Amino acid sequence: MRYSPLITDLYELTMLAGYVDEGMADTPAVFDLFFRHNPFNGGYAIFAGLAPALSYLENLSFTSEELSYLNSLGLFKATFLEYLEEFRFRGKVTAVPEGTAVFGNEPLLTVEGTLAEAQFVETALLNIINFQTLVATKAARICHAAGNGTVIEFGLRRAQGPDGGLSAARAAAVGGIRSTSNVLAGMIHKLPVKGTHAHSWIMAFPDELTAFRKYAEVFPDSTILLVDTYDTLKSGIPNAITVAGELAERGHRLVGIRLDSGDLAYLSKEARRMFDAAGFPEVRIVASNELDEFVIDSIRDEGGRVDIYGVGTRLVTCDGDGGGALGGVYKLVRSGDRPRLKVTSDTAKATLPDRKRLLRALAPDGSFIQDVITLDSESIVPGDTVFDPANPLQYKTIPVTAQLIDLRDVVMSDGKAVLGPSDNLNVLADRTADQLQKLPQGTLRFMNPHRYKISISKGLLDLRQQLVKAIQEGSTHG
Structure with a gap:
């Protein structure tokens, strides 16, 4: 399925035109996609939408009709429209697999490329991943409530348009709802129709x-x-x-x-x-x-x-407290040869700069202990001290018996997907079910769930504090 490059906010195009004019378009850049709070006031989210996102990136190009429309707006120079004729995404993407249990403030997907290409894809990536992650999470919660019962997705007539209905059916399958009433979704996504x-x-x-x-x-x-x-x-x-x-x-x-x-x-x-x-x-x-x-x-x-259980409206519209939208964001974490940081009035909530790794600490039985975000170049082992990103005075030691695994892999290189058979929805649903079984007790509760621990490494903590200090002192290098 082709996603038009015009599935974007106008400011992505105006910024792109500005980068081209300023000679900045080819500056190396790194962006992280993450969300801040678990949806539905719950204890987790289920990452979804990666395969459609990679398809968008791999096929990104402007048709003559789309360029003609942009020309009709009267905003852009002819030289910029000529630039768009050859515009492609040729960058690198690192991401967690679909069906993975994830949490607030973790870098779920990282885009590396030129400033032009990495910035331009922001809106479309957020549109695809925010919605599908939200629906997959709702589906996982519904399947957990159903126990041994079967759940069917019945939501097409209440979905946000035909595109929303197709995306919701796919994401619901990632979350564990493996059949649908939507006949087109059945054909496209190879789902049983009921x-x-x-x-x-x-x-x-x-x-x-x-x-x-x-x-x-x-x-x-x-x-x-x-x-x-x-x-x-x-x-x-x-x-x-x-x-x-x-x-x-x-x-x-x-x-x-x-x-x-x-x-x-x-x-x-x-x-x-x-x-x-x-x-x-x-x-x-x-x-x-x-x-x-x-x-x-x-x-x-x-x-x-x-x-x-035939579940429709409240699944595809993600109804419920803390639902409605995931609130995922896409932030610049490195440009040129410098790490970048967005600082708010609460410095403890500043974004996490630079290239990073997302690690998960596993107990000897394979259950999840906590996640740790580190600098890409940093070495960390069981027994090391890690810190609460919102309150660095709170820290803990990774158990020496734990195993640390990388949650993310390179899924696209030079603009080409290197991911395996990621769109097998049964495989993704099985992964979701396995992930939920390994979460700490209480994480799946609907009311007042256990708060899964997310920590940052000493190196990442120090870099963030250095950048915050430089910004507070008036430096332009943050």
């Missing part, structure tokens, strides 16, 4: 039982009946039981029923009781209707008997 029928199918026939029978005649081996059009317990389920018996007589079976309204915990328990009593324990119960991790958790806590 679905039932709407209330309008029932209402189009003289009565509910006729509607059920006709649907079962058309799809005898994949029938799931929506049972709440009129009265779930007095009409819908009894009629579904009748059709289940008729299918069995013809050598088929009713796959399931769907509950789309009412008290889903109570109705699912009653549905399970009724189907079991009728001799159909294999019939599965699907629930939908404004589900999210909190509603699903409540259904299970109340003893609900739901087998499959």
Whole structure:
């Protein structure tokens, strides 16, 4: 899929034109992409969107139609538009794998190249990765709430446009929701497509039982009946039981029923009781209707008997406290031969300068202890002291029994992706599930989760303090 280079903010183009005019376009530059706070007031995020981001970078070029449009704006010189004709991304990208559990202020993706190319791609990278990471995180939370239950993505009709629907289906799969109602997403992303029928199918026939029978005649081996059009317990389920018996007589079976309204915990328990009593324990119960991790958790806590959860609106729109947007940012950390730093009024919240490594300390059993951000050139080993980036007076020692691993790899070199089969969504979903199992106890809690520890090395701490001091003293070299 080609992403137009015009998927950008105007200021990326005006800055690019300015760099070209000032002779700065070829200055070496390094940018970090990160977010500051875990979404949904949760304990983690799931990184997603890398493969689409690399596809954008690899295919970045301007068509004659796009250049003609830019010319029509009356903002840019002819020499700049000629420059754009040959403009490509030829840089390097280092990133964590999709499906990795990540946390606030960690450099998830680093872009190295010329100032022109590394700056220009900011908006598109944030657009792709912010949304997909947010959806993948929401999906992982929903799958955790569902336990052994299956979750299907049902959100296309409530997504933010067709592009949002496709991206949400992909990101949800990274987070663990491995099937979708979105047929185009099924084709593009190789996802199983699932679905039932709407209330309008029932209402189009003289009565509910006729509607059920006709649907079962058309799809005898994949029938799931929506049972709440009129009265779930007095009409819908009894009629579904009748059709289940008729299918069995013809050598088929009713796959399931769907509950789309009412008290889903109570109705699912009653549905399970009724189907079991009728001799159909294999019939599965699907629930939908404004589900999210909190509603699903409540259904299970109340003893609900739901087998499959169809999750739509609150997944694809990332509804919930701390949701809505990830808040990822893209900051310059080195230009030319100098590390760069953005300082706020709170110097403890200053960005982390220069090229860096992102390490994870593993316990002997493979579980995660903490993450450590270091300078790229710095050596760090178990037993070393590391520091809280927001409060350097707080520090801790990496356990001597820990193993330190690099979380990031080079995924693009000279503008060409060097990543393996990253877009196999089942592989990515498996990685997400494995990562969540290895987080410290309490990290997956929905309320007041455990705060996973992120530290910085002594070398990175010292460099940041030096740059802050230089800026405070009026230096222009920060």
